[in-house]
Amino acid sequence: MVASSEKNNIESVLQEERVFQPPTEFSNNAHIKSIQDYEQLYEKAKNDPESFWAELAEQELHWFKKWDKVLDWNPPNAKWFVNGKINMSYNCLDRHLSTWRRNKAAIIWEGEPGDSRTLTYGELHREVCQFANVLKDMGVQKGDRIGIYMPMVPEAAIAMLACTRIGAPHSVVFGGFSAEALRDRLEDAEAKVVITADGGFRKDKIVPLKPEVDQALENGASSVQKVIVVQRTKQDVTMREGRDYWWHDLQKDASPKCDAEVMDSEDPLFILYTSGSTGKPKGVVHTTGGYNLYTHMTTKWIFDLKDTDVYWCTADVGWITGHSYIVYGPLSNGATSLMYEGVPRPSNPGCFWDVVEKYGVNVFYTAPTAIRAFMKMGEELPNARDLSSLRLLGTVGEPINPEAWMWYHRVIGGEKCPIVDTWWQTETGGIMITPLPGATPTKPGSATRPFPGIIADVVDKDGNAVPDNAGGYLVIKHPWPSMLRTVYKNPERFQKTYWDPIPQVEGKPVYFAGDSARRDENGYFWIMGRTDDVMNVSGHRLGSMELESALVSHPAVAEASVVGVPHEVKGEDIYAFVTLKDNYSPSDELNKELKQHVVTKISAIARPGTIQFAEALPKTRSGKIVRRFLRQIAAGQDIVGDKSTVVDPSVLDKLREKG
Numbered sequence: 080m081v082a083s084s085e086k087n088n089i090e091s092v093l094q095e096e097r098v099f100q101p102p103t104e105f106s107n108n109a110h111i112k113s114i115q116d117y118e119q120l121y122e123k124a125k126n127d128p129e130s131f132w133a134e135l136a137e138q139e140l141h142w143f144k145k146w147d148k149v150l151d152w153n154p155p156n157a158k159w160f161v162n163g164k165i166n167m168s169y170n171c172l173d174r175h176l177s178t179w180r181r182n183k184a185a186i187i188w189e190g191e192p193g194d195s196r197t198l199t200y201g202e203l204h205r206e207v208c209q210f211a212n213v214l215k216d217m218g219v220q221k222g223d224r225i226g227i228y229m230p231m232v233p234e235a236a237i238a239m240l241a242c243t244r245i246g247a248p249h250s251v252v253f254g255g256f257s258a259e260a261l262r263d264r265l266e267d268a269e270a271k272v273v274i275t276a277d278g279g280f281r282k283d284k285i286v287p288l289k290p291e292v293d294q295a296l297e298n299g300a301s302s303v304q305k306v307i308v309v310q311r312t313k314q315d316v317t318m319r320e321g322r323d324y325w326w327h328d329l330q331k332d333a334s335p336k337c338d339a340e341v342m343d344s345e346d347p348l349f350i351l352y353t354s355g356s357t358g359k360p361k362g363v364v365h366t367t368g369g370y371n372l373y374t375h376m377t378t379k380w381i382f383d384l385k386d387t388d389v390y391w392c393t394a395d396v397g398w399i400t401g402h403s404y405i406v407y408g409p410l411s412n413g414a415t416s417l418m419y420e421g422v423p424r425p426s427n428p429g430c431f432w433d434v435v436e437k438y439g440v441n442v443f444y445t446a447p448t449a450i451r452a453f454m455k456m457g458e459e460l461p462n463a464r465d466l467s468s469l470r471l472l473g474t475v476g477e478p479i480n481p482e483a484w485m486w487y488h489r490v491i492g493g494e495k496c497p498i499v500d501t502w503w504q505t506e507t508g509g510i511m512i513t514p515l516p517g518a519t520p521t522k523p524g525s526a527t528r529p530f531p532g533i534i535a536d537v538v539d540k541d542g543n544a545v546p547d548n549a550g551g552y553l554v555i556k557h558p559w560p561s562m563l564r565t566v567y568k569n570p571e572r573f574q575k576t577y578w579d580p581i582p583q584v585e586g587k588p589v590y591f592a593g594d595s596a597r598r599d600e601n602g603y604f605w606i607m608g609r610t611d612d613v614m615n616v617s618g619h620r621l622g623s624m625e626l627e628s629a630l631v632s633h634p635a636v637a638e639a640s641v642v643g644v645p646h647e648v649k650g651e652d653i654y655a656f657v658t659l660k661d662n663y664s665p666s667d668e669l670n671k672e673l674k675q676h677v678v679t680k681i682s683a684i685a686r687p688g689t690i691q692f693a694e695a696l697p698k699t700r701s702g703k704i705v706r707r708f709l710r711q712i713a714a715g716q717d718i719v720g721d722k723s724t725v726v727d728p729s730v731l732d733k734l735r736e737k738g
């Protein structure tokens with residue numbers, strides 16, 4: 080992965096000097112109130128990670144039986160809270176029932192057509208227990224895998240919690256995936272039951288789901304014995320006798336009494352396939368106790384949740400962000416988690432701001448791709464709504480360009496909300512590098528500092544420390560509770576992908592994240608992009624993020640994606656794909672101006688050889704730019720590789736025609 084002929088360091092070329100202090104009032108009321116408090120926690124966790132996590136596990140979670148040993152670390156295999164007994168659904172539901180939270184909203188749901196539903200903790204518990212019994216009656220046993228392929232409806236969360244209640248690991252597949260992608264994932268997980276819906280509402284259309292399941296099962300996935308179908312859109316679907324059942328038929332007769340299964344801390348909780356930005360998705364396995372603790376603590380300290388808050392994470396439950404920060408982290412904390420079926424769409428591009436206004440959302444967590452889409456459309460949409468309830472903003476999924484950060488801060492946050500730029504991965508289970516909003520001064524474009532207990536570092540390909548501000552490879556040096564335990568049925572890939580690329584650091588194996596980064600003189604981390612996307616231009620190794628950010632800082636540019644293209648003299652030349660804001664149009668003049676803008680912002684070495692204007696950039700279904708195909712287009716090659724993770728592959732053909 081890291082070729083030995085490469086020069087060691089990745090150069091950082093972008094300067095960003097702005098610093099924002101947490102607002103005093105926010106800090107006074109926050110869980111973690113100052114940078115000194117953060118540093119104390121960080122040091123405590125660093126010096127004695129096992130006591131740090133054990134204390135929190137004891138204070139914050141319910142255990143049926145306490146563990147014998149906090150950590151068993153046999154690289155790359157970690158076991159947390161060895162022999163501890165716990166149940167995730169119990170921690171998310173049952174323990175709140177004996178408190179006033181029994182009647183607090185657990186989930187507030189808003190459908191795309193405007194229908195809505197609120198489930199209190201008491202109601203959610205009842206539904207989960209009933210559905211857990213439905214699964215048991217179907218013969219589902221502890222350890223069986225369950226596929227979930229659903230729109231963003233409360234039943235998706237109910238299904239997940241019911242699985243964890245009976246100890247059947249779920250594998251949620253994003254509802255926008257095709258029958259083929261679904262089949263591959265169901266086959267890999269050997270799922271016994273699939274939970275789906277007739278369809279879902281998405282972007283003003285009905286997206287059929289049950290027909291996709293039918294097709295997936297026709298062409299394989301022979302492990303699947305039963306299919307449970309939620310009626311959502313009410314279009315006709317074929318129900319196969321003896322295999323397919325309606326959710327509402329099963330649920331209405333099911334008993335609401337179902338004890339939570341006593342699970343071992345290390346029993347698998349779920350399998351989730353990564354987004355596939357860089358190639359074939361990996362079946363990431365998470366286990367119970369460590370994941371519960373880590374998502375609980377990160378939700379509490381990073382989103383600074385209060386009992387009066389309405390918290391909204393806009394991700395889909397099909398991604399890790401939806402698992403950790405719509406369902407498990409918030410519910411474990413007894414929070415109110417808002418779930419929204421819709422996405423910005425032609426009939427209502429500003430729907431997010433309608434939802435913020437309608438429910439008085441206080442904490443809002445979204446992705447850079449959404450923020451850039453709003454920047455492209457202009458400020459009128461958010462300005463037309465009352466967003467004054469917002470007190471904290473978050474972002475995840477890609478590096479956020481400093482200008483997108485500034486826009487988010489000014490237009491959405493009204494210059495009063497701290498922003499948490501959270502770096503993490505499907506594999507890490509929870510947020511790893513992030514501000515704590517009442518404590519950490521923020522710098523636009525930096526995920527700032529590691530969460531307490533996370534020992535992150537930047538090293539060169541040989542595992543040597545690099546100086547401040549020199550780019551290198553982001554690694555994690557100590558296991559953490561929610562780290563992936565393996566790649567499902569593929570321990571070799573687990574070893575090879577995450578533990579082999581960087582040799583030992585200070586005599587110990589380290590987790591290789593696959594991202595490049597630099598750390599500045601204040602210990603702040605700046606993610607520079609994926610290591611696969613590093614370019615080598617006249618001997619300078621450059622990450623994609625900084626070049627893209629330079630382009631996005633031009634007022635005409637909405638989004639940019641930069642790749643290297645082979646060049647006789649320079650080795651590689653910079654090739655940029657750029658989409659413009661709605662009130663700008665492409666011209667030769669603008670093309671020249673943008674090249675010059677990059678030179679002014681960064682330096683002459685960063686001058687793009689080519690800028691290609693584009694209507695849209697290829698994105699994964701989770702909204703990330705896919706550069707591996709752009710590299711092929713820039714080089715004039717045929718487009719090869721697995722395109723199934725790209726939302727709209729026709730975008731690729733259009734770019735190729737125009738290139």
Ligand code: ATP
Nearest residue numbers: 353354355356357476477478501502503504505606
């Ligand atoms: P695959 O691993 O299949 O290629 P993926 O990496 O896109 O897919 P995820 O686990 O959803 O799958 O994404 C994690 C990656 O997203 C990180 O490794 C990083 O590249 C990027 N990322 C997430 N959050 C941030 C952030 N706040 N800043 C910078 N990059 C981020």
Ligand code: MG
Nearest residue numbers: 353357504593
């Ligand atoms: Mg990844």
